[in-house]
Amino acid sequence: MWRPVHAITSFAAGLVFGIGLIVSGMANPAKVLGFLDLAGAWDPSLALVMAGAVSVGALAFALAGKRTRTLLGAPMLLPSARAVDRRVVIGSLVFGLGWGLAGICPGPALVLAGLGSTKGFVFLAAMIAGNGVFELLEKNRGSRARLEPERA
């Protein structure tokens, strides 16, 4: 059951997540590119960001275990997709190209916008436009599938 308190806890989670991005250096695109530049003067810092986040995250998933309800009574809604299909492969490669072009992924894009960075806003606007392109592609795919069910 969704309750208004979940919007408050959601805000808190986003806030703390964003502070983690700032502390870790993930919100600084130049630092992210320093990590992605293996052949240059490599800055390994972001490997430690991942290590820290994944360790604590793994603990939380272990605590969540087989619970079907959260501590606040909401249903546990974990992703059920398991297949490594064409979509996840192509999508992740496309995402990686964009990430490597600017050093910005979705979380930091929102933090940079909050910082009032003009370039951050431009990236965020383009990213949301990209989300919109995806929705249009999905819509067309859906209507094609309805028209030609045998090829869906």
Next chain:
Amino acid sequence: MSIDWSAFTPVSALVGGVVIGVAAGFFLLVNGRVAGISGILGGLLRPLTGDVAWRAAFVAGLVAAPLAWGVFAALPRVQIDTGYAGLVAAGLLVGVGTRYGAGCTSGHGVCGIARMSPRSIVATLLFMIAGFAIVYLARHALGV
């Protein structure tokens, strides 16, 4: 490969990572969802009843983070060297790719690896390889 020790910030990286993990873990245990930012944001473009407020709130929290930070400390210095055309191209690729691939650095990278999802581990390897490759091309092969 040579490590740039002057840029290496192990303590803040690890501490920041732990804070990210705490946020993702809290979100899981309280809201029952994976803190995948591309999905949370992208889901706002197909609004469903009862599914909007928590998404908007999470996004607002991320945007508010630097404002909250600014109350207590100097705002972090960020550096974006990519030009405007590059940022638009990059944003579009990230926007389409993360939705098509159903996840980004947070959903596949942090949460997916933490729950040992093979799908997310593959996704993370792929977006990192693509990121390494494009930076190599831009900085070393093409020298732009």
